[in-house]
Amino acid sequence: MASHQFPDTLRGKKILLATESWGPVNGVSRTTRSLVEYLRANGAELTLVAPVFKGKQSFSTSELRLPGCPLPYNPDLTVVYPFHVDDIFNKFTPDLVYLASPASLWFQMLLQIRQLRNPPPVLLNFQTDLSAYAEIMLPAPLDRFGVWLLGTVQGFLFRTAAVQTIFYPCRDIRGYLESVRAPADRLVELGRGVDTTLFCPTRRDEQFRSMVAPNGEIILITVCRIAPEKGFEFLARVAERLVDEKVAFKLLIVGGNRNPVVEDKVQRLFDRVRDRVIFTGFLTGDALSRAYACADLFLHCSVTETFGLVVLEAMASGVPVIARDQGGPSDIIQHGRTGYLIPPRDLETFVHLIREVTGDRTRLMELAGAARRYADETTWEKINCRAARHMAEVLSHTDQESQVPRQVSRPGAIGMFFEQLRLTLALGLVYFMWLISVVPLIVHGNRFLPRAWQALQGQFQGTRPLRT
Known part of the structure; x- marks a missing residue:
């Protein structure tokens, strides 16, 4: 089979x-959507299970939507209410289950699958480390307890016999998976791809550049969800230092948050340099690709990224990146060739490199060309095909003697009692985790935000960095 041929x-x-x-x-939803479209386009019969999202009223027949509660600090994320996997398998009996990004749906699905006598094979894609968020969202001492509890539950689930492959995006995440005793022989690195047609240097628009920077200022850009953990405290200090050093620049901040309180807190960080900063809100499609391509330099200040898809999109747009050296971007950026990786707390070097790189057009163009060439080798087609090949390998090792659809068998009466007891205890553990971590956020709404901001400030000032 050719290396990029669908199995x-x-x-x-x-x-x-x-x-x-x-x-x-x-990044997670774009990654998953790309894989879904790829599998369907190549003849796989795929059904999607996801939460109901506010404002989305109609769904396709190949979607199963589960009710839940949106999180107040990020209404785009929904905690799924308890459900039974039988209700899903009665509608769609799968040959294979793929679970993308661990959260309430992921936990419940995997806990119940492990109770089945003859479960379908499972592949996991660990794209979000919830324990990193527990560190900034929970008050002490619950933060440490939450990290421990998440690690314990996740490690337990990773060792489920039905789990054949655990995809991870970067070295930092592999380290975390190993620390919670995920089986090393099931770990497979799977990066992310980029649409090199949508994100391309040809999207550069000089008229747009003139509108953003009418006096010929350099254009810096960052793209991410507006949230406490995305490094805005650090970015605001960078902008202030550039102003103090009389650098002529405009900073585009692309992204938003459907909670206006969160957006307001982030924007107030830039009050001192407000005339240099443009908040665009959410951008997608052509508007997003134009914003990337019109920039001179991409600044990545978050240290809570498992991969950093925006870094790859910037590079595909011919925009070099300066990033804090932690998490996913450390595996993407080739230091000195496609951009620069700076120690997470080294503000001085970060600012110095912005000035140095943008002041040397020849160097900037060399970095931009190398960044684009790197992105050309990291297309969605290649990444999705790699995932598909692993799916095919998993199925080839599964019992395929019967040609009838997989039937999930159940144990006898006594066995059913004990398995139901195990399931009840396991679900009780997860519900307890929700009780101490998610429910307080839902009840108290934005009251957690001051805690998150303190954590970010401590991170900048030299306390232990957040793990992605």
């Missing part, structure tokens, strides 16, 4: 793909 054994196979991130526009 024939997947055509016509029933794949159940469950994800918490489907409605919002973020």
Whole structure:
């Protein structure tokens, strides 16, 4: 089989793909949507399981939507209410289950699958480390307890016999997976791809540049969800230093948050340099690709990224990147060739490199060309085909003697009692985790935000950095 050819054994196979991130526009949802479209386009019979999102009233027949409660600090994310996997399997009996990004849906699905006598094979894509968020969202001492509890529950679930493959996006995440005792022989690195047609240097628009920077200022850009953990405290200090050093620049901040309180807190960080900063809100499609391509330099200040898809999109747009050296971007950026990786707390070097790189047009163009060439080798077609090949390999190791659709068998009466007891205890553990971590956020809404801001400030001032 050619390295990028879709495996024939997947055509016509029933794949159940469950994800918490489907409605919002973020790296996880874009990654998952690309895979879903790829599998369907190549003949796989795929049904999507995802939460109901506010404002989305109609769904396709190949979607199963589950009710839940949106999180107040990020209404695009929904905690799914308790459900029973039988209700899903009665509608769609899969040959294979793919779980993208661990959260309430992921936990419940995997806990119940492990109770089945003859479960379908499962592949996991670990794209979000919830324990990193527990560190900034929970008050002490619950933060440490939440991290421990998440690690314990996740490690337990990773060792489920039905789990054949655990995809991870970067070295930092592999380290975390190993620390919670995920089976090393099931770990497979799977990066992300980029649409090199949509994100391309040819999207550069000189008229747009003139509108953003009418006096010929350099244009800096960052693209991410407006949220406390995205490094805006650091970025605001960078902007202030550039103003103090009399650098002529405009900073485009692309992204938003459907909670206006969160957006307001972030924007107030830039009060001192407000005339240099433009908040565009959410951008997608051509508007987003134009914003990337019109910039001179991409600044990535978050240290809570498992991959950093926006870094790859910037590079595909011919825009070099300066990033804090932690998490996913550390695996993408080739230091000194496609951009620069700076120690997470080194503000001085970060600012110095912005001045140095943007002041040397020849160097900037060399970095831009190398960034684009790197992105050309990281297309969605290649990444999705790699995932599909692993799916095919998993199915090839599964019992395929029977040609009838997979039937999930149940144990006898006594066995059913004990398995039901195990399931009840396991679900009780997860519900307890929700009780101490998610429910307080829902009840108290934005009251957690001061805690998050303190954590970010401590991170900048030299306390232990957040893990992605």
